[in-house]
Amino acid sequence: MQQSITYYLSRILPENNQWERIWILAKTDFKLRYYETTLGLIWAFLHPIIRMVIYWGVFSYILNPDIPNYGMYIFSGLIVWTYFQEATRKGLMILRNKRYLYENIRMNPYDGFTSSVLSTVINLAFNVGVFMVLSPFFDIGFSFNMLWSIPILLNLAVLVYAISLILVILNSFLKDISQVWDVFLLGMFWINPIFYAKALIFETFPALMYLNPIAGIIVNLRDALMYGQMPDMTLFWFDWAYALALFGLGAWVFNTFFHKAMEKL
Amino acid sequence: MAVDETVIRLQNVSKTFVIRDKKVAPFFTQLGWLVNGKNVRRIEALKNINLEVKKGEFLGIVGENGSGKSTLIHLMTGFYKPDKGGKAEINKSFIRLSLGLGFNQELTARENIYLNGTVMGLTLRQINEKFHEMIAFAELEKFVDTKIKFYSRGMKARLSFAVAIHADAEILLMDEFFGGVGDERFKVKSDRIFKESMIKGRTIVHVSHNLSTIKHYATRVILMHQGELVGIGTPDEVFQIYKEKLRVEKLHLRDYIDEDNAI
Numbered sequence: 001m002q003q004s005i006t007y008y009l010s011r012i013l014p015e016n017n018q019w020e021r022i023w024i025l026a027k028t029d030f031k032l033r034y035y036e037t038t039l040g041l042i043w044a045f046l047h048p049i050i051r052m053v054i055y056w057g058v059f060s061y062i063l064n065p066d067i068p069n070y071g072m073y074i075f076s077g078l079i080v081w082t083y084f085q086e087a088t089r090k091g092l093m094i095l096r097n098k099r100y101l102y103e104n105i106r107m108n109p110y111d112g113f114t115s116s117v118l119s120t121v122i123n124l125a126f127n128v129g130v131f132m133v134l135s136p137f138f139d140i141g142f143s144f145n146m147l148w149s150i151p152i153l154l155n156l157a158v159l160v161y162a163i164s165l166i167l168v169i170l171n172s173f174l175k176d177i178s179q180v181w182d183v184f185l186l187g188m189f190w191i192n193p194i195f196y197a198k199a200l201i202f203e204t205f206p207a208l209m210y211l212n213p214i215a216g217i218i219v220n221l222r223d224a225l226m227y228g229q230m231p232d233m234t235l236f237w238f239d240w241a242y243a244l245a246l247f248g249l250g251a252w253v254f255n256t257f258f259h260k261a262m263e264k265l
Numbered sequence: 266m267a268v269d270e271t272v273i274r275l276q277n278v279s280k281t282f283v284i285r286d287k288k289v290a291p292f293f294t295q296l297g298w299l300v301n302g303k304n305v306r307r308i309e310a311l312k313n314i315n316l317e318v319k320k321g322e323f324l325g326i327v328g329e330n331g332s333g334k335s336t337l338i339h340l341m342t343g344f345y346k347p348d349k350g351g352k353a354e355i356n357k358s359f360i361r362l363s364l365g366l367g368f369n370q371e372l373t374a375r376e377n378i379y380l381n382g383t384v385m386g387l388t389l390r391q392i393n394e395k396f397h398e399m400i401a402f403a404e405l406e407k408f409v410d411t412k413i414k415f416y417s418r419g420m421k422a423r424l425s426f427a428v429a430i431h432a433d434a435e436i437l438l439m440d441e442f443f444g445g446v447g448d449e450r451f452k453v454k455s456d457r458i459f460k461e462s463m464i465k466g467r468t469i470v471h472v473s474h475n476l477s478t479i480k481h482y483a484t485r486v487i488l489m490h491q492g493e494l495v496g497i498g499t500p501d502e503v504f505q506i507y508k509e510k511l512r513v514e515k516l517h518l519r520d521y522i523d524e525d526n527a528i
Contacts, residue, residue, distance in 0.1 A: 015388040104361040259346045
């Protein structure tokens with residue numbers, strides 16, 4: 001008889017329908033993404049590695065950068081960027097994809113978002129796991145400062161949550177938002193220190209480091225994971241404040257327009 | 266107190282939808298609409314509905330397509346908000362059941378049971394306990410780990426019924442959900458369960474074109490017509506009004522009733 005992790009967890013953890021529902025929804029999202037393919041979960045590991053190798057090959061040839069351990073440098077930037085890109089694209093569609101839930105039960109409207117963010121966080125954790133596994137091969141030693149990556153990535157998840165709340169409402173009223181967001185992401189990709197040394201952009205446009213919260217998160221995650229350093233605390237707190245302020249705005253937009261948005265779908 | 270307790274209350278409920286005739290339009294055209302408001306139509310889906318549903322009642326809702334039945338259910342659940350001046354309340358736990366529930370075609374029966382079970386308010390422990398019972402009831406023992414996209418329509422209907430009877434809710438809002446599922450043998454079995462355990466002790470709001478189910482079970486029926494509540498009473502009284510309305514429109518009520526011809 002085949003039994004899942006969920007079955008065993010449910011036998012030991014206290015019963016709570018809301019959290020169990022969020023967990024099952026997140027797990028289903030994740031499962032549908034990977035389990036359909038022949039290689040299944042292996043893709044969750046292969047994806048980030050392949051992407052890193054391609055960018056590494058191309059950019060070390062074009063840019064010829066003076067950055068030690070350039071492959072891992074790119075990888076750490078890509079961890080943040082791919083998560084941000086995929087999770088916000090997915091966030092845009094939450095009301096559409098979860099309409100059947102909102103329609104049928106008395107559910108906290110935020111549950112759909114929490115489960116979606118959670119499923120993408122599982123993916124994020126996979127990428128970080130791959131990074132950690134590869135680290136020793138690139139002379140990256142263990143440091144307790146690596147633990148800073150947890151609050152930094154949590155900051156990223158809150159930011160994604162906040163942006164999704166705003167995007168999903170906009171998307172109900174203006175269907176073109178998904179296209180606009182794609183263009184915006186394309187622009188964002190090139191102004192973030194994913195391939196470049198942070199100095200290249202930020203000594204020329206220092207304001208970008210603060211206007212664009214992803215940049216700070218990439219820089220700080222790199223400091224923690226690659227260099228075993230404390231993050232830049234000014235940036236760290238600034239990015240948390242940014243994410244929380246945006247979350248406040250997102251919650252206001254979402255609470256105000258949720259029902260109207262559902263009628264439009 | 267318990268007998269007369271009102272569990273759903275709609276007061277002066279109207280619902281107007283603002284729709285755009287051209288569904289897909291370029292961004293700048295849409296921006297233009299925001300400014301000058303063109304191509305926008307107002308549809309009055311419900312007009313001044315006043316209705317109370319008491320605890321333990323089985324309320325049938327009948328009416329032609331587009332008469333506002335499903336919108337009424339969505340206002341009861343709070344999914345839609347009424348227009349200004351109206352008030353809609355539901356005081357107990359509820360679930361809206363529609364055909365197919367929230368089944369995902371790419372998931373197996375097992376996965377769908379866990380997904381839909383938690384959606385219906387069951388805890389994982391409760392699902393673990395009821396899992397075999399659900400599968401046995403749906404007669405799908407040999408297909409537990411088969412993706413339901415490979416199921417026949419009847420198998421899916423059996424599965425959704427088997428999950429729904431365990432829903433943890435005091436009010437069931439059934440939107441064309443039940444009207445005999447599966448083959449004849451399963452129909453008899455599901456009819457029995459429907460009567461003996463699914464509706465027992467619960468408040469039911471049942472939207473259906475299948476008037477025989479409503480005739481058999483409803484304690485009260487309302488008739489909707491073009492967004493208005495035009496009839497309320499026992500099934501016989503309301504079917505009489507419905508018949509008259511359809512006669513005026515040269516339609517036949519028997520087209521709306523199952524072969525057992527309840528009227």
